[in-house]
Amino acid sequence: MSKAEAEKKIEKLRQEIRHHDHLYYVLDKPAIADREYDKLFRELKELESQYPELITPNSPTQRVGGEPLKSFKTVTHKTPLLSLDNLMDEDELLAFDKRVREGLGVDKVEYVCELKMDGLAVSLVYKNGKFVQGSTRGDGIHGEDITINLKTIKAIPLVLKDEVDLEARGEVYLPYDHFIKLNEERQEKDEAIFANPRNAAAGSLRQLDPKVTAGRPLSIFLYYGSIEEKVKTHYEVLQYLKEQGFKTNPNTRICEGISEVQKYIKEWDEKREKLPYDIDGIVIKVNKLHDQQKLGFTARAPRWAAAYKYPPMQSETIVEDIQVQVGRTGAITPVAHLKPVHLAGVVVKRATLHNEDEIRRKGIKIKDHVKVQRAGEVIPEVVEVVKSKRTGHEKDFHMPKECPICGSKIYKPEGEAIARCINFACPAQVMGRIIHFTTREAMDMEHVGPALVAQLVEKGYVKDAADLYSLTKEDIMKLERMADKSAQNVIDSIKASLDRPFDRLIYALGIRMIGRRTAQLLADNYSNIDELAKASEADLSQIHEIGPKVAEAVAFFFKQKGNQRLIEKLREAGVRVKGQGARGKGPLTGKTFVFTGGLTNYTRPAAEELVRKLGGRASSSVSKETSYVVAGTDPGSKYDKAKKLGVEILTEGEFQSLIHKHK
Ligand SMILES: [Zn+2]
Known part of the structure; x- marks a missing residue:
């Protein structure tokens, strides 16, 4: 070329x-x-x-490039990013409308209502349609140059449709599902968790190493563009931004007069808990740009816009008791048992207290009146104690000295926030480890949920994850509420997990500090479980991105006799303990199949075995990585998902000819 x-x-x-x-x-x-x-x-x-x-x-x-920065440069905004006046209630809203109407000398004003994202305001500068600089709001006059981090956000176009000069502004946010995942990963690594998505987004944008930001799936909604000369209304500005390739919020609406604004506010107060991200209010703007100019600014804020603030989704209740939970790593987490209370549409009975230090910091006692808060799906949290309601009968909480499940000593290493039960055989830990093994991100046993594992452990059928593979359908049918069909589903999904990729197995083992990403790294560097098990701390530390603490945790795991036995059992059960590279290549190598619905000529395990024999993989869940979905009779939701993701769908006949072609 x-x-x-x-x-x-x-x-x-x-x-x-x-x-x-x-x-x-x-x-x-x-x-x-x-x-x-x-x-x-x-x-x-x-x-x-x-x-x-x-x-x-x-x-x-x-998008991700360049060396980590030593510090951020300061940027002076061309026009200041002003804050908006807050409206705290209906009276203040009506007063705002009155001021606007009087200022314009009209009876009714056309407004635009937008959801007010609880994120981080940023400014994006484009020259000739190319992204040249991005900065934080800062104090409104000066911000920080975070261009390298903003470039990692894929919802921010690096090149616009037209070659225009433009400054756009918007709010960077972290969706709830990613926020939850991020905190889970941090907890796993004994890192401090973020209090809310906003803090997580802010922390992510202010990383000096853009690679860290790139690993956090941030997004952005735009709400301003400096194109006043091209259009007549704010709504048209948003349309223009959309045309240029920016992401704008689809729930924005033109409201004729304040009564429609009131309706919008009420509607979203009810709907906001179902949004996949945090909002803390509604922004109301006068739509006509000419009217905006006429109204102008006060020293601090525009006269043509305001933010109606929603009260936080909080409720008050009583801490009936504080008990501890034992996780799969032995981590002891105190949990507040609350007098049931309505909060953001659900009844809340428990709230996490994270750890002992957190309880001390917030001064929470048993029988205290407390304020609890919930953001989306995030576990409710105790925000603060209502000290004025204390009666003197409240009791201090003391961390137990022994594990409430197995009675072993609880150990809290110097400098760590989390106390742990150090008995590896602790039933709570055993159960936690098996549940972790079965989860979607680990071995993905679709029909094996936590409640089923609990029953299996209690009945003594299963003592470790490997025991799952020797279960029979008859065993399962002895459990409560298990009919023939559901027992078969359980057995099938356990069997389907035999061939999960090697990195999934590493993750599924539940080694301390090993999240999905680290498991992938290990799988990339060791071709099978024996090589990995033999690796010394020094060997492991050679891998870029693996620090001494992680290396120590991995080496420690494989030194334990119990873990060595577990791996032997898994190998005997037929679990794949090798990476892709070490596996026999076949015509379907690299292809992943998912089956849904009933097949006429094969049982599902037989069909999956055929795929494996030819080097392919059989998975039980559809993702963008899936190569084919084979749809039998009455296909389920996997079919719809495949269609949505654009995954190729085969009929049983087409699957059959594909297999025959390669046989
Ligand atoms: Zn224990």
Whole structure:
């Protein structure tokens, strides 16, 4: 390929990748599977490495790049990012409307209502349609230059549709599901957890190493663009931003007069708990830009806009008791048992207290009146004690010295926040480990849930994760509420887990400090479980990104006799203990199949075995990584999901001919 041809090809690939980023991250409508996207990306990267002189700062390959910064530069905003006046109740809302109407000399005003994201305000500057600088709001006049971190947010276009000069503003946020996952990972690694999604987003944007930010799936909604000369209303500004490739909130609405604004506020007060992200109010703006100019600004804030604040989703109740839970790593977590209380649409009975230090810091005693708060699906949390309601009968909580489940000593290492039961055989830990082993992100045993594991452990059928593989259908049918069909589903989903990728097994073992990513790293570096088990701390530390604490945890795990026995049992049960590379290659290597619905000519395990024999993988859940979904009679939700993700769907007949072709 000549350089000119390469240049053409590079530009074409960039356009395609941008198009798919827009579909996926802005419109939430992916059109191709992940691996197709990865292919485009790899191709671009390869060409760019052949012709490094053709790399531009706005190429999709340059989202995560550059060395960590020592500090952030200060940026002076061209026009200040003002804050909005807050309206705390209906009276203040009506007074705002009155001021606006009087200022404009009209009876009724056209407003635009937007959800007020509880995130971090940022400014994005584009020159000739190219993203050149991004900064935090800061004090409104000066912010911090966080361009390298903002570039990692895929919902932010690096190149706009038109070659325009523009400043756009918006709110960066972390969706709830990612927030929960992030905190789980941090807890796993004994790192401090984030109090709310907003703090997590702020912490992520202020990372000096853009690689850390890139690992946090932040998103953004835009609500301002400096294009006053092109349009007449604020609503048109938002439409324009959308056309240029920005993500705008779909719930924004034009409201004729204050009564429609009131309706909007009420509607979202009820609906907000169902949103996948945090909002803390509604922003109300005068729609006509000409009217905005007429109203102007006070020293602090525009006169044509205001923020109606929702009260936090909080309730008051009583801490009836504080008890501790024992997790799979032996971590002892104190939990407040509350007098049941309505909070954001659900009845709350428990709230996490995280650890002993947290209880001391908040000064929580048993029988205290407390305020509890809930954000979305996040576990409710005790915010503060209502000290004025104390009667003197409240009691201090003391961490037990012994594990409430097994009676072993509780140990809290110096400098760590979390106390642990150190008995590896503690039933609470055993159960926790087995449940972890079965989860979707580990061995993905679809029909084996926590309640079933609890029964199996209690009945003595299962003493460790490997015992799951010797269960029979008859064993399962002896349990409560287990009919023939559901027992078969349990057995099938256990069997389907035999062939999970090696990194899943590493993660499933529940080694301390080993999350999904680290498990993947280990699988990339060791081709089978024996190599990994033999690795010394020093060997492990050689791997980039694996620190001494993680290396120690891994080496420690494999030194334990009990764990060695567990791995032997898993191997005997037929669990895959090797990486992809070490596995026999076949015509279907690299292909993943998911079966849904009934098959006529095969049992499901037999069909899955065929796939495995030819080098492919059988999985029980559909993702973008899935190559084919084989749909039999009465296919279930997997079929719909496959359709949505654009995964190729085969009939049983098509599957059959595919298999025969390769046999
Ligand atoms: Zn214990």
